[in-house]
Amino acid sequence: MVRKILWVMSLCIWAQIVFAAQNNIDGLRIWPSTDSTRVVFDMSGAPEFSYFTLKNPHRLVIDLPRTSDKAKLKTADKTGSLVKRVRYSTPKNKQSARIVIELNRAATPSIFAMAPTHPYGHRLVVDLKDSAPVTAKPQQNTVVMDESHSQRDRDIIVAIDAGHGGHDPGSVGPAGTYEKHITLSIAKKLEAMVNAEPGMRAIMTRSGDYYISPNQRPEIARQKKADLLISIHADAFSQPQPKGGSVWVLSMRRADTELGRWLEKSERHSELLGGAAEVINDKSSERYLTETILGLSMDHSMATSHDLGNKVVEELKQVTSLHKKRPQAASFAVLTAPDIPSILVEVGFISNPQEEKNLNWAKHRERLANAMFSATKRYFKQVPPDGTLWASMRSSNRTHKVKSGESLSLLAQRYNVKVSSLKAANNLNSDVVRIGQVLSIPST
Known part of the structure; x- marks a missing residue:
């Protein structure tokens, strides 16, 4: 009997070790x-x-x-x-x-x-x-030549940032959709649209499924001398009900913190200030002037971000519902380049089953990309960066304030230009003009 008990106990211990x-x-x-x-x-x-x-x-x-x-x-x-x-x-x-x-x-x-x-x-x-990181090969046609080597004015450079990537999948939808795949798909569609537009050029912070830290993303945009950074994300919440897109810009609190951080890195002043660095040395007596110039640069970037953000919201509401009807401010690391206008676009809630389904639809992703592209194009048509082809075209254009009884066809005859050229120069989708509207008259 004792032998039998011991045998059973041994068997139990063996099984416990094996299975546990x-x-x-x-x-x-x-x-x-x-x-x-x-x-x-x-x-x-x-x-x-x-x-x-x-x-x-x-x-x-x-x-x-x-x-x-x-x-x-x-x-x-x-x-x-x-x-x-x-x-x-x-x-x-x-x-x-x-x-x-x-x-x-x-x-x-x-x-x-x-x-x-x-x-x-x-x-x-x-x-x-x-131990020997592979340096990414520079994208063709993304390096802007200086004026002495360029046959025309430079392109407007748009940095496109697909959120997350690699071991960071971002948010995951109820059906298992990864945010990182959605953002990269939209980013590539936006890249194609920008590159197809004369006078504009896109660069990607990531072009594949790999990880880049949030702080490194604006650095990539700066290295490529970008005029704008658009970061693409998909929202998520613990409940499935929230839905809609939104646009985010940098909050003032984060901006002040970032400005202080940049100022502490005195060796970076020359990179941030460009030509101004030639007359400003990193001496304690000149720190105030440096801080003032950087502050003005960030103020301009944030104002531009708000203006562009409003235009993106206007375009997004024609494609999807909005979670926020105006740009929101937050301390996202990807928005912290002090000299580059930057916005973060949440294309919808991937945690919402219907929006997850929409985001998996290629046509919907294309419409989202087109909304961002249209807003970007509208903004730069109004205020093209100095030294760009668009700035050169705008400076050579005349303007006309529409009066009662005038139409596009009448103005086209008066200035000896095509109606299609007038519409393209003013980003018009129809032949309708309103009294008081200021039109750019392209050169013949």
Whole structure:
């Protein structure tokens, strides 16, 4: 009897060890970016781990005790230039798994476990900081030549920022739609529209599914000498009812903070001030003048952002419902370039089932992109940046204030121009003009 009891107890203990401690690898995802790569293992339970690195060739070895190595380590994602492949190796014992990440060059690993957060379960996250980051190739036709080498005035540069990306999916809709995919799709449509417009050129902060920090995004726009930054996002809430688009600009509180931060970095003054830096040195006695110029620059950028934001709201309401009927102010890091007008456009609530469905419709995404493009075009037609082709065209144009009894066809005859040219120069969608309206008369 005693022997039988001991046998049963042993069996129970053995079963408890086997079933309670066994973990499984449910999936593998890899997200490369410009300076690092994130490898994520989806786990059935909280992972235990240890790791070490090897050279010749470079490898990262991860040991997972009490974990099965039966799952296939396959990924549909592009591994990038740093990670060569991910495979199993001989484990310490039969109850463990050993994973080897083969690398094309040295990398600094950072490994940590993450608890379940919707839509993911337990995860083991491996961040690999690249020892030789791959510099992104400059986009063709995006570098603006100086006047001595250019055959015409420069393009208006519009920086388009697709929110989130890579290991940061953004908000996730009820049907599993990732915000990062929606924003990139709209951004690419907007890019195509801008590039098709003579005198305008688009640059993207990201053109694929990889992560860029919010603070780095306005830096990319500054490096490309952008005249405007448009950041595209999709809203979300804990309840499914909220819906509609909105436009956001930088709040004054964040602006003051950012201004102070920029001023502390005295070595950046020359970049921010452009030609003015030649007559302003970074001396304590001249700090006030520097602060004044930067303050004026930010005031101008914020005023421009509000003006453009209102135009985007006007265009968006023709495409989708609005959550906010006027631009809102908030402290988003992506809006903090002191010398570039910047807006953030929330194209809808991805947490709303109907809006998630709309955002998955390519035609709706195209309409959203067109709304942003139309507003941008309207704004720059009115106030084109100095030195641009549009500014040159506007300066050579004459103006006419419409009087009673005048029409487009009559004005076209008077100034010897085509009706279509008049409409294009004034961004008119019909032949109707109103008394008192000031029209730009293009050169013949």
